[in-house]
Amino acid sequence: MKKTYVTSMPNHIGAFLKASKCFSALGINITRVSYNKAVDSHTLFIDAEGTEEQLRKADAELKEIGYLQSNSDKTSIVLIEFYLKDIPGSVTNILTLINNFNFNISYISSQENGTDYQQFKMGLYVEDSDKISEFLTEAEKLCKVRVIDYNSSEKVYDNSIFYNTYVLGLSQTMGLSEDVKNELLVHVNLAMQTLDEQGLSPYRTFDSISKFAELLGISKGKAFSPRISTHKITDNTEITLIEPPCGSNTIIIKSNKEVLFIDSGYACYSEEMLEVFKKCISDFKNIKKTILVTHADVDHCGLLPMFDEIIVSHKTAHCLKNEYLGNDGYREKNPLHKPYINICKTLTSYKAVNPEKIKVLWNNIETLSEPLTQIGFFDFQELHFEVYEGKGGHLPGEIVLIDYTHHIAITGDIFINTHGLTPQQAEYNQYAPILMTSVDTDPKLCAEERKAIVQRLGVGKWQIFGAHGFKKDYSVNS
Numbered sequence: 001m002k003k004t005y006v007t008s009m010p011n012h013i014g015a016f017l018k019a020s021k022c023f024s025a026l027g028i029n030i031t032r033v034s035y036n037k038a039v040d041s042h043t044l045f046i047d048a049e050g051t052e053e054q055l056r057k058a059d060a061e062l063k064e065i066g067y068l069q070s071n072s073d074k075t076s077i078v079l080i081e082f083y084l085k086d087i088p089g090s091v092t093n094i095l096t097l098i099n100n101f102n103f104n105i106s107y108i109s110s111q112e113n114g115t116d117y118q119q120f121k122m123g124l125y126v127e128d129s130d131k132i133s134e135f136l137t138e139a140e141k142l143c144k145v146r147v148i149d150y151n152s153s154e155k156v157y158d159n160s161i162f163y164n165t166y167v168l169g170l171s172q173t174m175g176l177s178e179d180v181k182n183e184l185l186v187h188v189n190l191a192m193q194t195l196d197e198q199g200l201s202p203y204r205t206f207d208s209i210s211k212f213a214e215l216l217g218i219s220k221g222k223a224f225s226p227r228i229s230t231h232k233i234t235d236n237t238e239i240t241l242i243e244p245p246c247g248s249n250t251i252i253i254k255s256n257k258e259v260l261f262i263d264s265g266y267a268c269y270s271e272e273m274l275e276v277f278k279k280c281i282s283d284f285k286n287i288k289k290t291i292l293v294t295h296a297d298v299d300h301c302g303l304l305p306m307f308d309e310i311i312v313s314h315k316t317a318h319c320l321k322n323e324y325l326g327n328d329g330y331r332e333k334n335p336l337h338k339p340y341i342n343i344c345k346t347l348t349s350y351k352a353v354n355p356e357k358i359k360v361l362w363n364n365i366e367t368l369s370e371p372l373t374q375i376g377f378f379d380f381q382e383l384h385f386e387v388y389e390g391k392g393g394h395l396p397g398e399i400v401l402i403d404y405t406h407h408i409a410i411t412g413d414i415f416i417n418t419h420g421l422t423p424q425q426a427e428y429n430q431y432a433p434i435l436m437t438s439v440d441t442d443p444k445l446c447a448e449e450r451k452a453i454v455q456r457l458g459v460g461k462w463q464i465f466g467a468h469g470f471k472k473d474y475s476v477n478s
Contacts, residue, residue: 002031003055004165004186005046007067022061023368027118028053034193039202040162045189045295062282075105077165078132082120083144084468091120094140099123101135147248163189166206173217174268184346191339198336208434209340215345215428216268219245224272226449227422228280231463231471233406237382239463241471245424247299247348248467252280252408255381262305262315262410263467265337266348273303292378294412294467295398298345304353313375313389314364315397323352330396330441340435351429362387362399371445374399383408388456389436390414393437400453407462413439414449419469429468 007019010224015034023030024047032047044305048055051298062068084090091110106224126132139145167188195202206298219225227243237255244250247265265273278284292311293300294321304310304320312320319329328335331339344350362376363450372388378401379385385408392398394413401410410414421429432439440446459474464472 001053001055002047003047003052003060005048005068006182006185006189007046007062008042016427017042018065019044019046019062022065023048023050023058026050026057026061028058030052034189036196037190039192039196042187043108043163045186057236073256078126078129079106079107079148080122080124080136080139081146081148082122082139083146084118084120084209084227085143086116086118090118094120094122094137097135097138097142098122101131103131103135111168114341131186134216166210168214169210171345173213175217175348176346177477180346180349184343187339187342187346191343194336196338205434208431209343210433211429212344212431215424215431216246216347219424220268220272224269226276227470228276229470231406234382237406239465240407241465242273242276242280243422243425243470244273245422246428247302248297248413249463249465249469250303252277253380253383254281255383257314258381259287259290260380261307263294263300263412264307266289267298267302267305267350268348270306274306291358292401294400294410295395296323297331297395298341298348299349301353301413302348302350304357308357310353310358310359312358313362313397313399315389316358316399317355317358317360317397319355320358321355324355333407334441344435359436362389367388368392371448372456375399384404388453390449391445392399393444393449395440395441398449402456403451404458407460408457409453409457409462409464410455411464411466413467414455415462416466417472419468420472425468 016033020030021460028048028050030046031049033045035044037052048058050058058208059068082091082094084094091241094119104125106125110118110120130268135242136145140447164184167181167185170184172337175228190207191205191209191454192202195205204328225245229241231239231241233239234257237253240252242250242252242256245271248263250264253260253262281287288309289307290309291304291307293304293316294311296316301320310320323329327340329336331341358368361378365375367389368389371393373391374386375389376387377385378387383403385403388400388402390398390400399411400412400414402408454474457474459476462474462476464474466472
């Protein structure tokens, strides 16, 4: 059994030795340690492996010696700018006030600017956030005061309790529970450690994660406003394209009064999307809910638990089953991507689907020799699709569906209409490459797959439905 301990280590010689002796005496093996004083002088992460009983005893001993974190919600760094007269001793009254409130100073910066005032910046380590309002009231009697937003400040003024402050901001944005917040804390640390081992600065990446969470958060509830369009295919068949501001599109095909869904977005929008489905399908509550998944990315599979039947390729089924068993999916198998995928899953409340709902169709070709290989057919009422599996340029198990009679192509993430994105979608899409180096497993191969899709389209006018952005109209001349 494995467990990650997030410990608050005393900043003195022998602190880690004391924790190590605790684990050693209980026969527990330490598998990973992460501590970087330049990042966070208080927090040390320890991955430990032992029996359930051994780990339970370690919990008690670490708590007894005060190494397990507690009451972290009340602890924060508050960045404040004091507008002080540029005269000797002007800061003395502020320092006296800080001392009276028992706040520790973790950062100070000030420099004359040619005016009669100085902008004096301080980072205050505050263990009881309830005292801040009272402090600011008293400080404003002495000078003009401005609180600097820690998460959006251009410069990182203080990082002595980086993990707690950062994760608390993400959690509040997405309304995460305490248990989920602790899980997120571990993933954020792993991302930091991965960047550190590569010799990369973490701040651009972590700023992107913050903006990613902000975009997810501001699009929830009444602010959730997907672009919805309906496209007539025949007298009895139409396609409804639902484009949320964040995450993949969902396609609804209605043909001869039967309904098929293709892909779904993030789990954090399940309530919002459910309301959209009810508006699009009057009898949604009573119908059999079947969905086809183009590939096993988190932003395509978030709503799968609400469906009765899930149609997938062999490789996609393998990935979804692994996730259900608590193992790594395809994305997590890349150690550079793993922390960010886990952060994304935590922020979006992703839950793996029960494999009993999964229906695997088409041929299973272990080794694909071409960028696109036909693996079978898929019929849905009036529509007749040829099904192609990609070689894994975007993600293993990816499929493309082409109906040559009605000139429809459903292409997942291999081919999307980048010029048909809403401003919100375009802003969302710029962060994934930063978080994962690239959204594609193999960008060069994915480009070959896109080219292969176009080459397979016959002469005529086509409607291409990608998983992000609006439908693309495409003409092929003779």
